[in-house]
Amino acid sequence: xxxxxxxTCVNDALYPRTGVAVVRLLERLGVDVDFPAAQSxxxxxxxxxGYRYESEPLLRRTAxxxxxxxxxxxxSGSCVAMIREHYPRIGARAAAEGRxxxxxxxxxxxxxxxxxxxxxxxxxxxxxxxxxYFPHTVTYHPSCHGLRALGLGDRxxxxxxxxxxLDLIELPGAEExxxxxxTFAVKNPDVSAAMxxxxxxxxxxxxxxxxxxxxxxxLAHLDGTLRRAGAPLRTLHIAEILASTDEAATxxxxxxxx
Amino acid sequence: xxxxxxxxxxxxAAAREAVRDDVLRANLRRATHTIRDKRARAVSELADWDRLxxxxxxxxxxTLRHLDHYLLRLEAAVTAAGGTVxxxxxxxxxxxxxxxxxxxxxxxxxxxxxxMATQEIGLNEAxxxxxxxxxxxxxxxxxxxxxxxxxxxxxxxxxxLNRAEIREVFRTEMxxxxxPAPDGLGDDPRELAEAARLHLREKFLHAKVAxxxxxxxxxxxxxxxxxxxxxxxxxxxxxxxxxxxVVGIEKVVPTFRDLEIFLQTLPxxxxxxxxxxxxxxxxxxxxxxxxxxxxxxxxxxxxLDNGRTDTLADEVGRxxxxxxxxxACLNVCPVYERAGGHAYGSVYPGPIGAILxxxxxxxxxxxxxxxxxASTLCGACYEVCPVAIxxxxxxxxxxxxxxxxxPATREGIRVRIRPARGHTAERAALRAAxxxxxxxxxxxAGERLLSRARRLRPRRLPGPGRAWTDSRELPRPPREPFxxxxxxxxxxxx
Numbered sequence: 001x002x003x004x005x006x007x008t009c010v011n012d013a014l015y016p017r018t019g020v021a022v023v024r025l026l027e028r029l030g031v032d033v034d035f036p037a038a039q040s041x042x043x044x045x046x047x048x049x050g051y052r053y054e055s056e057p058l059l060r061r062t063a064x065x066x067x068x069x070x071x072x073x074x075x076s077g078s079c080v081a082m083i084r085e086h087y088p089r090i091g092a093r094a095a096a097e098g099r100x101x102x103x104x105x106x107x108x109x110x111x112x113x114x115x116x117x118x119x120x121x122x123x124x125x126x127x128x129x130x131x132x133y134f135p136h137t138v139t140y141h142p143s144c145h146g147l148r149a150l151g152l153g154d155r156x157x158x159x160x161x162x163x164x165x166l167d168l169i170e171l172p173g174a175e176e177x178x179x180x181x182x183t184f185a186v187k188n189p190d191v192s193a194a195m196x197x198x199x200x201x202x203x204x205x206x207x208x209x210x211x212x213x214x215x216x217x218x219l220a221h222l223d224g225t226l227r228r229a230g231a232p233l234r235t236l237h238i239a240e241i242l243a244s245t246d247e248a249a250t251x252x253x254x255x256x257x258x
Numbered sequence: 259x260x261x262x263x264x265x266x267x268x269x270x271a272a273a274r275e276a277v278r279d280d281v282l283r284a285n286l287r288r289a290t291h292t293i294r295d296k297r298a299r300a301v302s303e304l305a306d307w308d309r310l311x312x313x314x315x316x317x318x319x320x321t322l323r324h325l326d327h328y329l330l331r332l333e334a335a336v337t338a339a340g341g342t343v344x345x346x347x348x349x350x351x352x353x354x355x356x357x358x359x360x361x362x363x364x365x366x367x368x369x370x371x372x373x374m375a376t377q378e379i380g381l382n383e384a385x386x387x388x389x390x391x392x393x394x395x396x397x398x399x400x401x402x403x404x405x406x407x408x409x410x411x412x413x414x415x416x417x418x419l420n421r422a423e424i425r426e427v428f429r430t431e432m433x434x435x436x437x438p439a440p441d442g443l444g445d446d447p448r449e450l451a452e453a454a455r456l457h458l459r460e461k462f463l464h465a466k467v468a469x470x471x472x473x474x475x476x477x478x479x480x481x482x483x484x485x486x487x488x489x490x491x492x493x494x495x496x497x498x499x500x501x502x503x504v505v506g507i508e509k510v511v512p513t514f515r516d517l518e519i520f521l522q523t524l525p526x527x528x529x530x531x532x533x534x535x536x537x538x539x540x541x542x543x544x545x546x547x548x549x550x551x552x553x554x555x556x557x558x559x560x561x562l563d564n565g566r567t568d569t570l571a572d573e574v575g576r577x578x579x580x581x582x583x584x585x586a587c588l589n590v591c592p593v594y595e596r597a598g599g600h601a602y603g604s605v606y607p608g609p610i611g612a613i614l615x616x617x618x619x620x621x622x623x624x625x626x627x628x629x630x631x632a633s634t635l636c637g638a639c640y641e642v643c644p645v646a647i648x649x650x651x652x653x654x655x656x657x658x659x660x661x662x663x664x665p666a667t668r669e670g671i672r673v674r675i676r677p678a679r680g681h682t683a684e685r686a687a688l689r690a691a692x693x694x695x696x697x698x699x700x701x702x703a704g705e706r707l708l709s710r711a712r713r714l715r716p717r718r719l720p721g722p723g724r725a726w727t728d729s730r731e732l733p734r735p736p737r738e739p740f741x742x743x744x745x746x747x748x749x750x751x752x
Contacts, residue, residue, distance in 0.1 A: 188593070
């Protein structure tokens with residue numbers, strides 16, 4: 001099976017280990033992974049800040065970069081939600097403004113092939129036990145776009161629960177937003193920080209060693225909050241946990257805290 | 259809308275004050291989590307909730323699509339039942355109509371049923387200017403009015419106060435408005451409610467004129483419907499001789515049968531009650547026509563537009579008019595929970611306020627232009643909305659209007675909104691980002707630059723970056739971007 005990795009711009013620039021983990025995980029599961037170098041950003045920061053026109057060239061770029069791949073997999077619920085929920089709207093709005101159907105057609109061609117990582121694993125590959133080993137206590141924060149826009153449900157938890165050695169602790173108030181919200185984090189820094197502090201307090205109270213998530217942008221906010229407080233809790237993308245095996249436990253991506 | 263909130267600081271600045279107020283945050287957290295959890299339980303009892311939600315949405319959409327038709331039917335039905343219908347294009351006109359109606363009775367006092375529409379138009383202030391005293395009779399509105407405060411929640415206007423603070427308001431202020439609070443008043447909720455009951459009973463027995471809003475208006479019968487949970491509203495609606503109801507035009511539903519849906523969804527969404535405690539319905543003057551003193555002898559309905567027709571003209575934004583003011587979105591909103599209601603600078607706080615105020619009032623004021631950004635787009639509001647208003651979708655639509663400009667309707671005229679000021683740095687950053695994101699070669703060079711600068715790792719950034727580093731560490735740049743790893747490890751294959 002052939003799949004293209006949409007690593008997302010945040011992971012490309014700041015969290016390459018998450019991308020590496022997705023490649024190793026999918027290859028271990030027999031997927032032929034490719035990384036089309038023409039990809040950049042899905043356009044979510046622009047679109048969510050009110051600059052729809054700025055997101056249009058990125059829609060075009062993303063759709064063209066992944067043309068021809070039967071599956072496109074991204075380790076970010078937020079970026080997948082952008083494509084699935086908003087690309088068709090951007091296309092429809094452009095058409096309504098008399099600018100033709102190009103964007104709508106590109107969106108329609110891309111949307112059905114795009115999967116968030118845990119969706120791809122559970123729904124397409126049909127696996128919940130990915131053969132991972134991660135001997136740590138973990139609590140999971142389901143980011144809002146994965147939880148509510150994509151309806152990922154218990155897929156991430158089922159995947160984590162099947163990891164050998166992993167002790168999964170429920171995060172109280174898990175469904176509450178962490179306060180990142182893209183540009184919200186800097187446009188409304190006080191509310192964002194207050195939400196982050198509450199989320200971090202709940203995560204620390206679980207006593208887990210690792211706060212796991214499926215969106216590195218939310219984790220950047222939580223990790224930054226934790227490190228500012230000098231808290232020992234570390235954050236980790238779910239792909240990095242699922243990629244961990246007995247052997248990989250000694251390689252770079254399994255060892256270093258972020 | 260009303261002068262009360264003009265000159266409000268933008269949302270982030272107003273919210274900053276609230277976030278730093280520990281008592282306020284504790285009050286809000288306790289209250290919103292309690293109602294939130296109760297609502298979730300009450301809703302989960304109904305197996306057909308999703309269908310009720312879809313039906314409520316469909317009824318509202320249909321009515322809004324044919325609003326002119328149903329409003330005229332409503333007018334005919336209310337008139338036939340002995341009521342008088344007035345049309346108000348904006349707040350000033352509605353205030354003029356109500357003031358004139360009250361003055362014509364010769365009275366200088368009115369009792370009020372809790373009503374968002376009359377708050378929206380600033381009716382109490384307009385009446386006061388005409389020498390008419392308006393007494394709020396909803397317990398929480400009474401507290402807010404006596405405390406010279408502003409409501410901070412649609413349904414629980416005094417949610418920002420705890421019982422000790424309420425006792426202080428009653429002890430120091432109640433005597434100035436009428437019957438004073440008893441000596442030695444404690445902060446037990448029962449005691450506080452009893453003090454308010456005795457105070458209000460006097461008002462009900464004296465009042466000759468009442469002012470209300472309505473939750474629903476039935477077009478086919480001309481029936482007005484008020485939902486409340488104290489019984490004080492029913493006192494106002496039945497005891498006085500003249501009843502004046504100010505109602506937004508979007509509150510109409512076609513048939514009596516349509517109420518079946520909202521009688522189930524509104525109480526469960528707002529107060530987590532299975533059945534609403536006091537549902538008062540009246541049709542004009544009723545069969546007695548007020549002749550034998552049963553119910554009001556005169557009924558006036560003031561239909562309020564005040565930006566609603568303009569909102570209806572917007573294909574994305576019009577769904578906000580489906581709102582039935584349950585406030586489930588406030589109770590579940592993580593931003594409202596931290597910022598409180600006052601930060602929204604409007605009688606409509608929370609997520610629904612963030613999409614209503616910039617539409618009803620426009621986005622010229624700084625506060626209104628900042629409201630669409632007062633959300634993380636987490637989607638919790640959409641999930642709980644009993645009429646399925648996709649609040650995040652409307653927020654994005656309004657952000658676009660603020661940042662990029664675009665078409666809108668103002669007082670019936672199609673206009674083009676210019677991009678708001680104060681976004682210059684943001685636009686420059688976007689242009690720079692576009693240069694990188696549109697050219698993978700440049701992107702790669704930029705990423706490598708970031709990796710090379712990884713040892714710098716500043717703890718605090720200057721300028722706009724401070725908004726991040728004031729409370730958080732920056733992410734640590736990696737040794738190399740992902741695309742370099744790929745080119746090295748898997749490059750041969752691609």
